Amino acid sequence: MIDLAHIRNFSIVAHIDHGKSTLADRLIQETGTVLDRDMKEQMLDAMDIERERGITIKANTVRLEYTADNGETYILNLIDTPGHVDFAYEVSRSMRAVEGSLLVVDSTQGVEAQTLANVYHALDADHEIVPVFNKIDLPASDVSRVAEQVEDVIGIDASGAIAVSAKTGQGIHEVLESIVHHLPAPKGTRDAPLKAMLVDSWYDAYLGVIVLVRIMDGVLKKGERIKMMQNGSIHHVDRIGVFRPKMQPVDELGPGEIGFLTASIKQVRDTRVGDTITHEKKGCETPLPGFKPSVPVVFCGLFPVDSSEFEDLRDAIEKLALNDASFSYEMETSAALGFGFRCGFLGLLHLEVIRDRIEREYNIDLITTAPSVVYHIYMRDGTMRDLHNPADMPDLTHVDHIEEPRIKATILVPDEFLGDVLKLCQDRRGIQEELTYAGARAMVVYDLPLNEVVFDFYDRLKSVSKGYASFDYQMTGYRTDFLVKMQILVNDEPVDALSTMVHRDRADLRGRAMVEKLKDLIPRHMFKIPIQAAIGGKVIARETLSALRKDVTAKCYGGDATRKRKLLDKQKAGKKKMRQFGKVDIPQEAFISALKMDS
Numbered sequence: 306m307i308d309l310a311h312i313r314n315f316s317i318v319a320h321i322d323h324g325k326s327t328l329a330d331r332l333i334q335e336t337g338t339v340l341d342r343d344m345k346e347q348m349l350d351a352m353d354i355e356r357e358r359g360i361t362i363k364a365n366t367v368r369l370e371y372t373a374d375n376g377e378t379y380i381l382n383l384i385d386t387p388g389h390v391d392f393a394y395e396v397s398r399s400m401r402a403v404e405g406s407l408l409v410v411d412s413t414q415g416v417e418a419q420t421l422a423n424v425y426h427a428l429d430a431d432h433e434i435v436p437v438f439n440k441i442d443l444p445a446s447d448v449s450r451v452a453e454q455v456e457d458v459i460g461i462d463a464s465g466a467i468a469v470s471a472k473t474g475q476g477i478h479e480v481l482e483s484i485v486h487h488l489p490a491p492k493g494t495r496d497a498p499l500k501a502m503l504v505d506s507w508y509d510a511y512l513g514v515i516v517l518v519r520i521m522d523g524v525l526k527k528g529e530r531i532k533m534m535q536n537g538s539i540h541h542v543d544r545i546g547v548f549r550p551k552m553q554p555v556d557e558l559g560p561g562e563i564g565f566l567t568a569s570i571k572q573v574r575d576t577r578v579g580d581t582i583t584h585e586k587k588g589c590e591t592p593l594p595g596f597k598p599s600v601p602v603v604f605c606g607l608f609p610v611d612s613s614e615f616e617d618l619r620d621a622i623e624k625l626a627l628n629d630a631s632f633s634y635e636m637e638t639s640a641a642l643g644f645g646f647r648c649g650f651l652g653l654l655h656l657e658v659i660r661d662r663i664e665r666e667y668n669i670d671l672i673t674t675a676p677s678v679v680y681h682i683y684m685r686d687g688t689m690r691d692l693h694n695p696a697d698m699p700d701l702t703h704v705d706h707i708e709e710p711r712i713k714a715t716i717l718v719p720d721e722f723l724g725d726v727l728k729l730c731q732d733r734r735g736i737q738e739e740l741t742y743a744g745a746r747a748m749v750v751y752d753l754p755l756n757e758v759v760f761d762f763y764d765r766l767k768s769v770s771k772g773y774a775s776f777d778y779q780m781t782g783y784r785t786d787f788l789v790k791m792q793i794l795v796n797d798e799p800v801d802a803l804s805t806m807v808h809r810d811r812a813d814l815r816g817r818a819m820v821e822k823l824k825d826l827i828p829r830h831m832f833k834i835p836i837q838a839a840i841g842g843k844v845i846a847r848e849t850l851s852a853l854r855k856d857v858t859a860k861c862y863g864g865d866a867t868r869k870r871k872l873l874d875k876q877k878a879g880k881k882k883m884r885q886f887g888k889v890d891i892p893q894e895a896f897i898s899a900l901k902m903d904s
């Protein structure tokens with residue numbers, strides 16, 4: 306039995322790359338949770354892909370045991386939260402399971418857009434916050450400037466801030482002491498009926514679904530029968546334990562504790578995040594206030610390049626969906642691409658991660674169609690339908706008006722790039738709402754159509770600001786606008802995978818840019834190929850790809866046989882990555898490249 310006064314539950318909030326994972330590693334190491342020789346960098350980022358991209362996707366948790374300078378031993382439960390905007394929902398969810406946060410700010414960079422977004426989640430959850438200024442080993446570190454920023458921009462007291470280097474370990478001891486002395490102990494009643502929050506869940510091939518819980522009141526033991534309060538389903542608990550960071554069984558989980566349970570649950574979908582778990586008999590009466598469910602906001606089609614791999618793709622998607630309740634999919638057929646899936650994601654990063662995993666872990670080459678947001682189509686008969694795929698756009702004569710999702714975007718950028726950032730937002734149909742300064746940085750808030758952001762906004766923002774701008778957004782609602790479906794025709798055949806919804810005022814520009822790009826991306830054929838952009842029956846842009854008798858080896862004068870061989874092999878490999886539309890081969894990268902807007 307662990308006494309509540311000796312528990313501290315906390316999370317780390319930070320902008321991406323400010324050192325959250327590195328700090329977590331140091332805390333694990335400093336408390337001896339993992340022996341030094343077993344310590345590999347970034348213990349908490351389990352998946353390869355996370356390691357490679359340096360981002361944390363699945364919220365992870367670890368229990369640390371720390372003997373403080375006052376001689377008392379404390380249990381510190383760290384919940385690692387994802388830092389990226391796509392996973393904002395996971396952040397806000399895990400925040401409710403803990404009482405405090407370490408706010409990590411890179412002292413060479415300062416407060417960024419996701420610092421703000423994440424710290425607001427923490428403040429929403431009534432957290433006590435300890436600011437931690439990281440990377441003080443670097444010459445560019447400026448702790449007093451960052452402290453000023455934290456006070457000015459976020460409005461929290463930075464006098465108790467700790468300067469650390471998660472890299473060298475400097476200041477880590479102070480962080481642990483501050484967790485013990487500045488963060489509140491959890492509250493809860495041992496004798497009350499069981500009330501536990503379902504914080505997260507994921508699928509494990511051996512154990513089935515693993516459920517991360519925070520016990521609010523009561524005690525959970527192995528062998529008990531529990532009830533999920535949302536749907537009343539009953540499960541038999543076959544394992545309980547904690548993460549250190551490996552799984553370690555425990556006898557019970559009491560109030561204030563964070564741990565896991567398994568109960569032969571087959572699918573992550575059967576465990577609703579934010580649900581309240583109680584005992585089947587003598588359970589609690591009222592559930593905890595619920596969480597909002599995460600809804601996919603970006604949709605795109607995934608098709609196998611090699612159509613014989615459709616079943617493999619289905620298998621891969623089903624497996625990934627087992628572990629990710631926020632990823633949705635349904636079968637889709639496209640005239641040009643054959644069989645595939647229409648998939649829904651929380652955002653672009655989520656999309657990229659899933660696509661990468663399918664290509665890498667399941668070895669399937671994919672064609673990804675243009676990402677699209679969900680439009681509300683109001684019909685003349687008074688009904689409304691969601692449009693996930695521009696290809697499904699109903700006949701315009703039946704449509705009354707169309708609404709598109711809007712976001713509130715917060716961008717922090719050094720002064721000198723502000724002009725370019727404003728221009729970018731303006732070009733993307735943005736409406737400026739706020740412009741303020743914090744030192745040499747400007748903070749702008751824009752109301753933007755999500756559609757203009759999902760594709761390459763973030764890349765463009767990074768490039769116009771030389772990487773210095775940071776960005777975060779939240780959905781705000783829907784608004785009517787003059788939106789049309791633009792089709793692309795290659796050799797007079799519509800390529801549905803390239804259909805997009807655009808604002809009418811920008812359609813000509815976009816159409817022109819797309820056909821010009823496609824002209825460069827599609828290889829020449831033996832015949833002339835017209836490439837057109839059209840709205841309804843009206844062509845708004847056109848290019849023609851001239852015919853060519855293709856002899857790729859022609860430039861290999863001198864008859865070097867191995868060079869010729871290599872070129873031919875390369876061409877063959879390239880062929881595999883092409884898709885035939887009527888008589889025309891379109892390379893895979895054309896589907897994405899054509900949509901990128903350079904400026």
Ligand SMILES: Nc1nc2c(ncn2[C@@H]2O[C@H](COP(=O)(O)OP(=O)(O)OP(=O)(O)O)[C@@H](O)[C@H]2O)c(=O)[nH]1
Nearest residue numbers: 321322323324325326327359360388440470471472
């Ligand atoms: N010099 C120096 N580098 C650091 C320090 N802490 C972290 N880094 C480096 O900064 C980079 C980002 O650190 P991470 O710990 O991966 O950052 P993160 O905030 O967890 O990033 P996400 O998981 O992507 O949100 C890595 O290359 C680290 O090695 C530090 O104290 N000093």
